[in-house]
Amino acid sequence: MKKLALLAIVLAMGISGIGHMVSTPRRESGITTTENRKYTTQFFSDLLHIDKPYASMQGPYDIRHIDLSQNGKRELLWLTDYDVTVVDEENEPLSSQQYFCHAQIMYENNDLFRKKNNRLFGGSRNLPPKWFVAVPGKSSIHFPEGFALPMYSDEPLQAMTMALNQNPDFQPFDIKLRTDLSYFKDDDLPEPPRALGRFGVAVRLPVLGDAPAEGSEHSCSVTDADGVVTFAKSVSLEAREKDGTLTTPHFFVAPGTYTYKQRFRGADQLPFDTTLHHISAHLHPYGTSIELWDTTENVMLFRSNATTDSRNTHVMNMTEYSGAEGIPMYTDHEYELRATYNNTSATNIDAMAVMYFYFYDKNFTV
Ligand SMILES: [Cu+2]
CATH class of the missing domain: 2.60.120 (Jelly Rolls)
Structure with a gap:
């Protein structure tokens, strides 16, 4: 992942071509x-x-x-x-x-x-x-x-x-x-x-036509306003997960309101229990918010709200968390991102939903 x-x-x-550069710039x-x-x-x-x-x-x-x-x-x-x-x-x-x-x-x-x-x-x-x-x-x-x-x-x-x-x-x-x-x-x-360490988690949707078999477990799901599960039409950046499912972090959102959920385990991202000290997030226009939930405790830890310009062409602000006190995160807890898009236009729009985290890297030594 x-x-x-x-x-x-x-x-x-x-910038995929950059890796082929031979001489030191x-x-x-x-x-x-x-x-x-x-x-x-x-x-x-x-x-x-x-x-x-x-x-x-x-x-x-x-x-x-x-x-x-x-x-x-x-x-x-x-x-x-x-x-x-x-x-x-x-x-x-x-x-x-x-x-x-x-x-x-x-x-x-x-x-x-x-x-x-x-x-x-x-x-x-x-x-x-x-x-x-x-x-x-x-x-x-x-x-x-x-x-x-x-x-x-x-x-x-x-x-x-x-x-x-x-x-x-x-x-x-x-x-x-x-x-x-x-x-x-x-x-x-x-x-x-x-010292701070860093990780990011993106909502990665199973690509339409390559959806996981009915009843199989997948870390990501999409439901529309009626609670119906749908799968994404990919814009770009598809990649295969370990379980073989083709997923994308850059997907189309049809007109309507949708909530995208991405599960992950603390141990997937953290080497030890620690605290988060800075969180920021990325949504495209028509995104309204993205939340971090501790699903083991069933509590929302942080929500980033998006402000878009009046024509819905540009995200003007995404709220962030920055604090010395920190938000505890545990390797043995389960977490979930919940991103909401409200596509009020008449056509498909392209979207992403990502959160970026900085945590106290307590074992760092020089
Ligand atoms: Cu993006």
Whole structure:
């Protein structure tokens, strides 16, 4: 499931060819400023030319090969903030972020990450190769005070940014996407912050025509407003689950109201019982909310509400959780995502439903 999700995102971003790159790319070190011991490094995308409307994940994109070292010097850093901003040709922020689609910070490839993670941290760091994802309505991530992602300054990262345009009436124009990463240097801190690990869970629907046999157990189900179970027509990104079912995280939603449920076990995602300290979520337009339930205790732990613009073309805001107190999560509990779409249009719309979690990585050691 985890592997499938990663593959899906790489494919989703239209960058599947990147793995074939042979030479080591030249890395940018960005523009760094500092305030109260916190460093912020900025990277700018190339100009992205918007010449037509683009569906989600089909807009022009940019990839920067980056690291946060000064002169290649290796030091322990603690990442605290990630921000993506739409700017004009002069690097001035635009008033509307409606041209922002997706952005992420991730390792060049999964194998390199596994090797580095073992060599640098003895495998004690519970991060996947992808560290940050920004989506429409949630273009920044700020951890609660005292929590951060640990990294060495010379770890090779890539910053991907992608534009979106869902407005058919416009003159062609250019934008750039600015990525800001903020961090502390371990050497400057009297005490290290608490390390965060990360995982994400997507609703993955069985693809229409390949639905599981009647009565078989599957981790995902869809019911319409009348409680009738339906299966999805896939838009893209299909992959086979371990049980052989073809599933998709990017599906069509017919007109009407639907609730999508995705089950998972705590042990599928966590190495130990711990607490969640930051949760954000991703829905497409017409998505209304996505909830995290502890189904062992039958209690809702968190709900992210979506706000969409009046024409239902762009998600303006997704509410998040960020807190030092944390939300307990247990390896022996069962959990469920419940995402609701209310498609008030007359046609099928495309949709996704994902939650991104940061947890206290209590066994992390340098
Ligand atoms: Cu999406």
